[in-house]
Amino acid sequence: MMSASRSSLKRGEILCICGENGAGKSTLIKILSGAETPSSGTIIYEGEEIRFQSPDHAHRMGISTVYQEMVQIPEMSIAENIYLGRYKKRFGLIDFNDAVVRTRELMKRIGLTLDPNTKIKDLSLAKRQLVEILKAISYESKIVIFDEPTSSLSEEETQILMDVIFKLKEAGVSIIYISHRLNEIFRISDRITVLRDGRVAGTVLSSESNIDEIIWLMVGRNLEQQFPKEYAELGETVLEVKNLSGGIVYDCSFSLRAGEVLGFGGLVGAGRSELMELIYGARRYDSGSITYHGRDLKKISPLKAIESKISLVPEDRRRQGLISILPIRQNISLSYLKELSRYGFMKLKKESRATEDIFDKLHIRAPSVRTLVNKLSGGNQQKVVLARSLITSPDILILDEPTRGIDVGTKVEIYEMINQLAASGVAIILISSDLPELLAMSDRIVVMKEGTITGELTGADMNETTFMKLATLGEEVHDSRISS
Amino acid sequence: MTQESARKKPGKNLIQRLFSLSYSGLIIITLVLVILLSVVTPNNAFLQPNNLLNVLRQVSVYGIMAVGMAFVMISGGIDLSVGSVAGFSGCVTSLLVTNEVMSLMPSMLVGVVSGLLSGVICGLIIAYTGIPPFITTLSVQISVRGLAYIVANGKPIGNLPKNLLNLGVGSVFGVPIPIIFMVLFLLMGALILNRTTFGRTVYAVGGNRTAAHLAGVNVKKVTILVYTISGVVSAFAGIVLAARNVSAQPNAGVAFETEAIAGCAMGGVAFDGGSGSMSGVALGIILMGIINNGMNLLGISSYWQLVVKGLIMVTAVIYSMRNSKRNA
Numbered sequence: 001m002m003s004a005s006r007s008s009l010k011r012g013e014i015l016c017i018c019g020e021n022g023a024g025k026s027t028l029i030k031i032l033s034g035a036e037t038p039s040s041g042t043i044i045y046e047g048e049e050i051r052f053q054s055p056d057h058a059h060r061m062g063i064s065t066v067y068q069e070m071v072q073i074p075e076m077s078i079a080e081n082i083y084l085g086r087y088k089k090r091f092g093l094i095d096f097n098d099a100v101v102r103t104r105e106l107m108k109r110i111g112l113t114l115d116p117n118t119k120i121k122d123l124s125l126a127k128r129q130l131v132e133i134l135k136a137i138s139y140e141s142k143i144v145i146f147d148e149p150t151s152s153l154s155e156e157e158t159q160i161l162m163d164v165i166f167k168l169k170e171a172g173v174s175i176i177y178i179s180h181r182l183n184e185i186f187r188i189s190d191r192i193t194v195l196r197d198g199r200v201a202g203t204v205l206s207s208e209s210n211i212d213e214i215i216w217l218m219v220g221r222n223l224e225q226q227f228p229k230e231y232a233e234l235g236e237t238v239l240e241v242k243n244l245s246g247g248i249v250y251d252c253s254f255s256l257r258a259g260e261v262l263g264f265g266g267l268v269g270a271g272r273s274e275l276m277e278l279i280y281g282a283r284r285y286d287s288g289s290i291t292y293h294g295r296d297l298k299k300i301s302p303l304k305a306i307e308s309k310i311s312l313v314p315e316d317r318r319r320q321g322l323i324s325i326l327p328i329r330q331n332i333s334l335s336y337l338k339e340l341s342r343y344g345f346m347k348l349k350k351e352s353r354a355t356e357d358i359f360d361k362l363h364i365r366a367p368s369v370r371t372l373v374n375k376l377s378g379g380n381q382q383k384v385v386l387a388r389s390l391i392t393s394p395d396i397l398i399l400d401e402p403t404r405g406i407d408v409g410t411k412v413e414i415y416e417m418i419n420q421l422a423a424s425g426v427a428i429i430l431i432s433s434d435l436p437e438l439l440a441m442s443d444r445i446v447v448m449k450e451g452t453i454t455g456e457l458t459g460a461d462m463n464e465t466t467f468m469k470l471a472t473l474g475e476e477v478h479d480s481r482i483s484s
Numbered sequence: 485m486t487q488e489s490a491r492k493k494p495g496k497n498l499i500q501r502l503f504s505l506s507y508s509g510l511i512i513i514t515l516v517l518v519i520l521l522s523v524v525t526p527n528n529a530f531l532q533p534n535n536l537l538n539v540l541r542q543v544s545v546y547g548i549m550a551v552g553m554a555f556v557m558i559s560g561g562i563d564l565s566v567g568s569v570a571g572f573s574g575c576v577t578s579l580l581v582t583n584e585v586m587s588l589m590p591s592m593l594v595g596v597v598s599g600l601l602s603g604v605i606c607g608l609i610i611a612y613t614g615i616p617p618f619i620t621t622l623s624v625q626i627s628v629r630g631l632a633y634i635v636a637n638g639k640p641i642g643n644l645p646k647n648l649l650n651l652g653v654g655s656v657f658g659v660p661i662p663i664i665f666m667v668l669f670l671l672m673g674a675l676i677l678n679r680t681t682f683g684r685t686v687y688a689v690g691g692n693r694t695a696a697h698l699a700g701v702n703v704k705k706v707t708i709l710v711y712t713i714s715g716v717v718s719a720f721a722g723i724v725l726a727a728r729n730v731s732a733q734p735n736a737g738v739a740f741e742t743e744a745i746a747g748c749a750m751g752g753v754a755f756d757g758g759s760g761s762m763s764g765v766a767l768g769i770i771l772m773g774i775i776n777n778g779m780n781l782l783g784i785s786s787y788w789q790l791v792v793k794g795l796i797m798v799t800a801v802i803y804s805m806r807n808s809k810r811n812a
Contacts, residue, residue: 302700303701305700323758325754333684337685341681
């Protein structure tokens, strides 16, 4: 995967590594953390050449990794997770108290105040990540590697994480930070190394570089715009949601017009995905109404939604979107089987043609539609999920975090696709936690907080300040409702 | 890519593809066994056409059951009730025919419908209550076995009419009828799995239930249907079994579920669902037959046969798991 790359890391430095999906970031991390052995080349660590035999070996040498997907035991406490397998023993029994005390000390070092006895399952995603960091410190690590730590964190949580990272840096720990979020990278890094096609495309000092240069290094060409937004002509109202409630969603009303890109913003857990699940029929709503093309939608299921041309690209592509052990073709055709069959029998040729068409149109990078989905990179996997929705030619397309964890190049392709769809009259709902993306790509933004809609942004109001006010304070709603 | 390498590619791919099949380990093991057995058995006994037919005839009932089991397993479940269902349906059909309540066809239909009902019940419980398939079908296995004893009054049912017996011991153009049934079921299974929309959804549900649901697959319906198929298929297998044994016995088919599951597992059907094929299952079943037959010919005691069968099964499954990991 990787070939001939050279990079270095100084003590107390924050080095960011970025690159498109498939550029070799994951492979690099795996090699550095001992999960994979390099086929050639050397790692010089503290002046000596070293070859990590296993993750445990790397750990003991002072290199820890905080992975994107965390490996924690939800039923165990923070302290237990940190000292798992390394408990101090007393008379052959585990001294849990010792682990708790030591965890408190670790927390003090980075200014955290959590109860070490809290179970992991009761923590937010961000806090779990902090626990992983504690674990890294507990090994007295000299290098801590972060693999896209903020991809599922809110703005606020990201800030907390950044503060902790700066504290580590002050303590002389070197950081390797991998992220897709360019703004973030500039905020924290000293230097940035860009990977492309498994090689180092360039290393720059953050203070002397800018986003455009990084993008240029990443894709090898200039991207005219990071967000190539086009405004389509708006048609009639296709969807009217009134006072919808169910689960954590409470009293939500909004409407959507053909050709419109309606953004949904809010902090993680604001209930945006849950609201869409009610509309899409993945969950039943308790009260309120959904009017679609002038008629009421009742007792919806995903199947009925798809048949009435409402399509959803879910938030978590691996858990909710893909059937990764199946080939691309079977994944794409899944929502469209009825049209690709007669009397229940598949028209295999028609299926091949239809899936190959969309496979080419979305530029999915894979040898063929027979390739298994689990062999694809994140960006291409996302395109497969998109293809499944697009093949049904929906009137309403709900995109839940469609660009999360994918590279800049693919992001732009997705933005262009959104433009095209809107221009052809598709109504699009775009949920995104990437604020610049949301502000740039939406015609109008609905802001949610704690399961309800706190406001709507249009025109000049579509800026970060107004957005954050609505997302965190809920200015417009005066609040007995929320607190009750 | 140069022209030459482009031309070479397909050939290389064919071999690669053969070796990357989830049951390629099985093909190798089968070939090795066949060669070994044809060399070591006295008088070339193994390769005699009659013996080969015998291999297939011995596994035909398991083979039929494995077809239904494959549907369940690919959808991510398991069906432990198949043996009991076979026993029950064998008894019901035989009772109706021998007591001349109905003629053969309607009696068989009643037997098969009993399997269908049992499958529907399993499917409904699993789809709507979320009780794990293992527990659900184990419970059904126990209850249905009880029902078999009740309808048969605890005694074997003999004196089966000739037309029923024919299903188990007869042959067409020298090919025993059970084998023909097994082949037909395998072909039908392959057709449904590969060529129908339903087949597609079975793989999808087994591969990722949540994603399948969100993609518009009626997961509950698929779940109910796979257990129904398994019930119907096992009930039919039960009738053939009764005919082969020349009498229906309420305890017929005990532990047959392990044979059906073993056949599927050896044939590369994943235990966590989402992958597997009828050609693999066919090979798995044939391999089991070869092992039994070969060891019989070699005069190995049946106790040792069990030990060896277990070892070969675990080897085949390890190989197929490694293969699928390498492909991942």
